[in-house]
Amino acid sequence: DGGITQSPKYLFRKEGQNVTLSCEQNLNHDAMYWYRQDPGQGLRLIYYSQIVNDFQKGDIAEGYSVSREKKESFPLTVTSAQKNPTAFYLCASRATGDKAFFGQGTRLTVV
Amino acid sequence: GQQLNQSPQSMFIQEGEDVSMNCTSSSIFNTWLWYKQDPGEGPVLLIALYKAGELTSNGRLTAQFGITRKDSFLNISASIPSDVGIYFCAGQSGGSNYKLTFGKGTLLTVNP
Numbered sequence: 001d002g003g004i005t006q007s008p009k010y011l012f013r014k015e016g017q018n019v020t021l022s023c024e025q026n027l028n029h030d031a032m033y034w035y036r037q038d039p040g041q042g043l044r045l046i047y048y049s050q051i052v053n054d055f056q057k058g059d060i061a062e063g064y065s066v067s068r069e070k071k072e073s074f075p076l077t078v079t080s081a082q083k084n085p086t087a088f089y090l091c092a093s094r095a096t097g098d099k100a101f102f103g104q105g106t107r108l109t110v111v
Numbered sequence: 112g113q114q115l116n117q118s119p120q121s122m123f124i125q126e127g128e129d130v131s132m133n134c135t136s137s138s139i140f141n142t143w144l145w146y147k148q149d150p151g152e153g154p155v156l157l158i159a160l161y162k163a164g165e166l167t168s169n170g171r172l173t174a175q176f177g178i179t180r181k182d183s184f185l186n187i188s189a190s191i192p193s194d195v196g197i198y199f200c201a202g203q204s205g206g207s208n209y210k211l212t213f214g215k216g217t218l219l220t221v222n223p
Binding site: 006031033035040041042043045048050056058088090092094096097098099100101102103104105107 | 117141142144146151152153154155156159161199201203209210211212213214215216218
């Protein structure tokens with residue numbers, strides 16, 4: 001099946017630890033995105049990538065890092081510098097000028 | 112940066128009623144997208160709009176790309192309980208800019 005897959009669905013992290021969220025797509029899309037969603041809130045852009053080996057900061061990039069070594073993969077690392085990491089994280093991919101498709105999301109909880 | 116104002120923030124309606132929500136932008140967009148999100152899931156695309164003035168339907172859903180290219184609306188006719196969820200608009204300003212800007216969402220509750 002073609003699509004975009006995020007893993008894991010639920011993730012628990014101790015304070016002070018880095019954690020990496022996975023996002024893979026087999027849609028041959030050039031662009032990939034990471035959004036953060038807090039309860040009752042909209043989607044805020046963390047990072048996006050238009051092409052392999054290139055990415056740009058979104059509106060709330062502090063405390064996060066990404067890489068884009070392969071077209072299919074855009075992992076997000078939530079670092080210990082992120083002050084309020086507990087949130088629902090959504091990954092999306094998109095062909096040039098076309099629709100964006102989302103993964104099912106990863107709920108990260110800091111314990 | 113670009114701002115998208117989505118309204119209303121929430122709606123409570125009776126089953127069978129029609130619903131309308133809209134988004135306005137501070138700048139021109141080349142693409143408007145409408146999504147629905149169920150609790151704990153990723154948003155699912157409902158309708159995509161690519162041209163000013165375009166009116167597109169998907170079942171009971173109808174969306175339009177405003178003539179000014181700064182607004183879009185989504186209508187849902189004859190609502191049913193499974194329409195419950197959060198509806199988001201998103202826009203892209205085009206060109207080499209891949210950035211998608213999202214509205215804050217409209218929470219729809221449908222009473223049977």
